[in-house]
Amino acid sequence: MKVLVTGHRGYIGSVMVPILLQAGHAVQGLDSGLYRRCAYAPGGVSAQVPAQEKDIRDVRPSDLTGFDAVIHLAALSNDPLSNLDPEVTYAINHKGAVRVATAAKAAGVTRFLFASSCSNYGLSGADLIDENGALNPVSAYGHSKVRAEHDIAALGDADFAPVFLRPATAYGLSPMLRFDIVLNNLVAWAVTQNVIHMKSDGTPWRPIVHIRDISSAFLAALEAPSERVHNQAFNVGQTEHNYQIRQIAEVVAATVPGCRLEYADDAGPDPRSYRVDFSKIARVLPAFRPQWDVVAGAKELFEAYTGSGLTLSDFEGPRYQRISHIRQLLETETIDSSLRWPEAVLPARASA
Ligand SMILES: NC(=O)c1ccc[n+]([C@@H]2O[C@H](COP(=O)([O-])OP(=O)(O)OC[C@H]3O[C@@H](n4cnc5c(N)ncnc54)[C@H](O)[C@@H]3O)[C@@H](O)[C@H]2O)c1
Numbered sequence: 494m495k496v497l498v499t500g501h502r503g504y505i506g507s508v509m510v511p512i513l514l515q516a517g518h519a520v521q522g523l524d525s526g527l528y529r530r531c532a533y534a535p536g537g538v539s540a541q542v543p544a545q546e547k548d549i550r551d552v553r554p555s556d557l558t559g560f561d562a563v564i565h566l567a568a569l570s571n572d573p574l575s576n577l578d579p580e581v582t583y584a585i586n587h588k589g590a591v592r593v594a595t596a597a598k599a600a601g602v603t604r605f606l607f608a609s610s611c612s613n614y615g616l617s618g619a620d621l622i623d624e625n626g627a628l629n630p631v632s633a634y635g636h637s638k639v640r641a642e643h644d645i646a647a648l649g650d651a652d653f654a655p656v657f658l659r660p661a662t663a664y665g666l667s668p669m670l671r672f673d674i675v676l677n678n679l680v681a682w683a684v685t686q687n688v689i690h691m692k693s694d695g696t697p698w699r700p701i702v703h704i705r706d707i708s709s710a711f712l713a714a715l716e717a718p719s720e721r722v723h724n725q726a727f728n729v730g731q732t733e734h735n736y737q738i739r740q741i742a743e744v745v746a747a748t749v750p751g752c753r754l755e756y757a758d759d760a761g762p763d764p765r766s767y768r769v770d771f772s773k774i775a776r777v778l779p780a781f782r783p784q785w786d787v788v789a790g791a792k793e794l795f796e797a798y799t800g801s802g803l804t805l806s807d808f809e810g811p812r813y814q815r816i817s818h819i820r821q822l823l824e825t826e827t828i829d830s831s832l833r834w835p836e837a838v839l840p841a842r843a844s845a
Pocket residue numbers: 499500501502503504505506523524525526527528547548549550565566567568569570571585589608609610611659660661662663664669671674815
């Protein structure tokens with residue numbers, strides 16, 4: 494299949510693209526390159542594929558002509574970042590996503606895989622929640638994903654099959670590693686500071702999933718018969734991989750020798766707590782066979798970080814934290830307040 498991946502230069506995209514290529518698909522990318530300065534060398538080198546350097550808010554049907562499928566990953570991808578400017582978040586994560594889906598449909602693309610999120614469930618407590626459960630997002634990020642799903646579903650018809658993949662919180666090594674997600678962050682604290690630094694009281698429930706397993710879920714949804722996936726949502730993860738954050742911390746403590754567990758002074762319960770039922774994807778998409786668990790993931794990160802020269806200011810600062818990086822780009826006026834690059838840096842916008 495000829496597949497366009499938006500957000501292909503991000504944390505998940507840079508791991509997903511080689512997996513799609515390996516499966517025999519012809520892959521191209523589209524990304525504005527918000528994190529072009531954030532490559533993490535110990536995570537490997539991103540695959541080079543033909544790509545449009547473009548903002549999704551400018552996408553037109555002509556950009557998507559000739560593709561069989563679009564995998565839409567491009568977004569502002571976490572809760573704190575989305576709260577920086579909720580209006581910009583909605584413009585990219587909601588309206589921008591709907592724009593890409595509408596353009597894809599107009600261009601004759603037949604399958605549209607949307608990277609949604611288990612954050613849609615927000616405040617749902619300790620009972621397992623499946624795809625039919627109530628959506629209670631607690632951030633602009635969660636709301637933007639719920640709104641995008643709603644509007645993109647309305648585009649579905651006999652010729653256009655939207656699919657909504659809702660991954661758990663990701664972890665794992667990537668050439669565009671993010672240090673703002675729980676396992677990646679805790680292992681970095683443990684390796685560099687000999688401390689596992691908890692930002693909440695450790696009680697919230699959070700399912701986690703490796704980015705290679707997320708990629709394999711997208712591949713399974715890409716290749717499945719349309720009638721199995723048409724306009725359906727799939728939680729992406731494994732039901733036995735719902736953890737309380739402190740359990741994740743205990744795995745890190747067992748992986749990294751000589752570190753201690755520490756709670757932030759203002760640590761309180763994190764409002765985002767949900768336990769997710771992942772049985773549907775296992776049942777409906779048997780080609781999705783997840784390979785990773787938190788123990789293997791912590792070991793992978795421990796080995797990559799050890800001896801790499803990683804510092805606290807790198808992984809808690811603008812170099813590798815999405816929100817700090819964006820703040821720095823704004824403060825230095827490298828991008829404007831709508832998170833756009835100047836025309837000279839992003840010429841595709843001028844020609845759109
Ligand atoms: N990482 C997770 O834990 C997780 C969990 C569930 C869902 N998701 C979803 O998966 C997708 C990918 O997440 P990620 O962790 O790789 O995020 P990321 O921040 O690493 O990558 C996002 C990519 O999108 C691009 N992008 C952002 N705004 C853009 C715009 N306006 N135009 C064009 N490109 C733009 C960025 O340049 C970046 O390369 C997102 O939609 C995210 O919401 C992520």
